[in-house]
Amino acid sequence: MLKKTLIAASAIPLTVLSLTACGSDSSSGDGGGSEGGGSITMGFAQVGAESGWRTANTKSIQESAKAEDVDLKFTDAQGKQENQIQAIRSYIQQKVDVIAFSPVVETGFDAVLQEAKAANIPVILTDRAVKVDDDSLYETFLGSDFVKEGEKAGEWLVQNAKDADRDGDGTINVVQLEGTTGAAPAIDRAEGFADTIGADDSIKVTASQTGDFTRDGGKQVMESFLQSDDSIEVVYAHNDDMGLGAIEAIEAAGLKPGVDVKIITVDAVKDGMQALADGKINFIVECNPLLGPQLMDLAQKVLDGEEVPKRVVTEETTFDQEQAKAALPDRQY
Secondary structure, rough: OOOOOOEOOOOOOOOOOOOOOOOOOOOOOOOOOOOOOOOOEEEEEEOOOOOOOHHHHHHHHHHHHHHOOEEEEEEEEOOOHHHHHHHHHHHHHOOOEEHHHHHHOOOOOOOOOHHHHHOOOOOEEEEEOOOOOOOOHHOOOEEEEEHHHHHHHHHHHHHHHHHOOOOOOOEEEEEEEEOOOOOOHHHHHHHHHHHHHHOOEEEOOOOOOOOOOOOEEEEEEEHHHHHHOOOOOEEEEHHHHHHHHHHHHHHOOOEOOOOOOOEEEEEEOHHHHHHHHHOOEEEHHHHEOOOOHHHHHHHHHOOOOOOOOOOOOOOOOOOOOHHHHHHHOOOOO
């Protein structure tokens, strides 16, 4: 049982200045947490609801807070950094015990994190990191190694390059569906992939554009790619949702996804795993969204004054078609 009170603001538009608690009252904590019991107050500022992964991540955080008797103020930033900063400032004003958030983009948070530090409110980053001049502005970062995810995607392609060479000309033409511009997973997954495929001169990324981590974005960008290039042999999508959108565009163009055009994605949510099991996606790198239990544990340790690692990496795997078929019946997200 957690000893203090975590509160996350209700997922209402941040243009409404009065943020109410999700499933709890709006009572605030004592600003940085007091000794001697009571519940924890946490303010959590989520990126948005742009994908199936994000929905599962939000559910995990909310359910874990409830299970641990944590009061959660939860805010949906709707993909806008200004909304997220506004939510964090609201949490500071309400004197919550701890603030957690998944940054929309990597940069631009120094000032608001300085305000939290001045108020003696610890900050935990989840899923995505920030770039700041002073890393004491946050206690720890809980999430995946996005560079490693990109490397795993690239490793599969290097190992399966011959199968991907549809026209047999010795060159594999790849298009990349990027995540939100400036977001840590988009930057890192692109970097890891590029570094790994660099070992094989036959693999060329011929086009790369953001689909903003959404299914519609992936579909629209893929439609544009297909209209300008009929030699695309591989799609590397930074998440499942964009990959699923690409499948729609590929099928509409009269091509067979997974056969005519190989598809590699990241996440391993149920819809993506089903497409992999059906042979429409060829390989998925897992990115686990179920961070709630670890977040609650880290928050308690921070408020208890325990030393925590600056970086906590989640354990994840990869899936091919047969592995997806085996995993689907028990998939939690």
